[in-house]
Amino acid sequence: MSPIPLYVVKSLIVFHDCKFHKLIHAGNDCPGIRIILTSSIDPSVQPHLRYSDYYNYHGAPSDAKRQCNLYSLHFFLQEQGSIKVENTTFPVKSSMLVFIRPGQIHSFHFDKKQQSPSYNFYFDLWPKASNTPQLPAMPRFTFLPVMMEKELLTAIEPCPQVDALPTVHSLNGYPYLSDMIIDMNRTCNQPLESVFKRLLLDSMLLVWMLKWYNVLQNPTIEDSRIGKVIAEMERYPERRYDNRMLSEISGLEKSHLHKLFRQQTGTTPQGYAFNVRMRKAVSMLLESNLSVTLIAEQLGYESIHYFSFKFTKTYGLSPTAFRRRHRG
Template sequence: MKTLAEIAPFVRLALPWSYIGEAAEGTRVGYAYAFHLFTEGRGHVLVEGTTYAVEKGALLFIRPGQVHSFHHQPGFAMESYNAYCDFWEKPTALNPRFAFHPAPPEPSLMTRIEGCPELDSLPTKCSLTPYPYLVELFMQVSKSFESAHYAQQITGSLMQAFLLRWYNSFTSPNPSDYRILRITEEMERHPERQTSYEQWCEKCNLEKSHFYKLFKKETGMTPKEYLLKMKMKKAIVLLQESRQSITSIADQLGYDSIHYFSKQFSAFYGISPSRFRSETTI
């Protein structure tokens, strides 16, 4: 069995596309792994007899050999970024990407398929709206496809990074609500900021009680607990990778007192900041 880390993507083609009801959008079978990130439009995609509604931010992952077709709602072209990939070996020739109905698919043209439980666990459809960094990363695959130099290496590396980060976002207990995700990302970037509950609620456009319940549901922690976790995470980095004094680090993290910082650090990690630094710094 393989893991996602063993995948070495070769991107056959990556490009923006508009689905407007052309014949090529009808029933077909793909020879490669296909990804479709929709940025505009309305409609649905039929994959192996299952209908998946299309909306902005929807990602469709279609495996080799799956029968599928695209259906836009009249008056609403479906805009997407598409990527067609081989995962386990680079093809010796640029083979066709599809077999179109009613022609049967040619087995010899199918990309190599390996057993990979992590890849198999990824959904056929999901929304990337809560993950703007994944949207940008995937779009960069298409934008880099026509690079003047090292296009194959760039797109392959970007596609691998996308797959690994997508898998992490899908399997890790990160917030899925975009309002809470926005707050947790801000806490991680700037744990030193003295932001009040009222300001967090205003950014989420939620009542205080609703914000508190939703935050805890999404993260398993209260906002204060999550913020403390981010402060302690940054404290570790500063203690290991900077020569700042502990007083300076406490001040940088928004503490008025080095004693309170040391107390929280010791309670969180079971060791004082000074002892941690002496034991982990060469």
């Protein structure tokens, strides 16, 4: 067997570092390349990066309401404008990541006089079934009122970990994730041999997603005072944490607390507490037989309707539909 090119070896080293439980192989193009890795993400996930670009959004007609047939990630570099995904509008912040699912209606809203740069990635997470029409190599877009044809959508499989990924997440405080995004984009534009370039890019995307998922599940907290607040939120997700309570736990004044908390986590204390409640809700829906009403009560919601509204807004499915999809 001929020597493996350096960039393939590097991709396997990165794989080894990320620990993913599945058999990764390069198919018939690269016989003999095999590696087994371990992680908590569904082993059926097989990311395939189709396209990446560095684009300046500037209020063009193509930024209007649209759908894409692939999964996509958009990493914004500066604070300007907003993006709307389905019925929710998010102000664009520096180092903000946006995750858009296939077929989701979204639009970008920026000042035509100012450009807003973003690294964009379009990819599959599962291969299409052999008995279904295969997708075009490049991403496809439709612009409302024209709707995307279902057969053009990439494969979408039930997967609690993917379904729980947030639409928006700040990468402030996680420079290695930002650096990996930029490196992926650069690699996508390098003149490498096609077979190994595809293997390398898919490897990089998989590693990045695993690291991102790990950050969401286990955020790194360096300041012990912020760590105390987070530990309290994780232990008592049903509580509503006002500024007085947060100051008592951390020993910090309001303004200093909020500044440190955002630096450490990329979000506000209230936003973090909400994310903890939603993660706990997912766990209770999948791992217990408690009714949705009882889950809402145990998480401190006085109204099941408000709990269902917030859960649906976060995950795109009602609590009942989420449980049915993942438990049958």
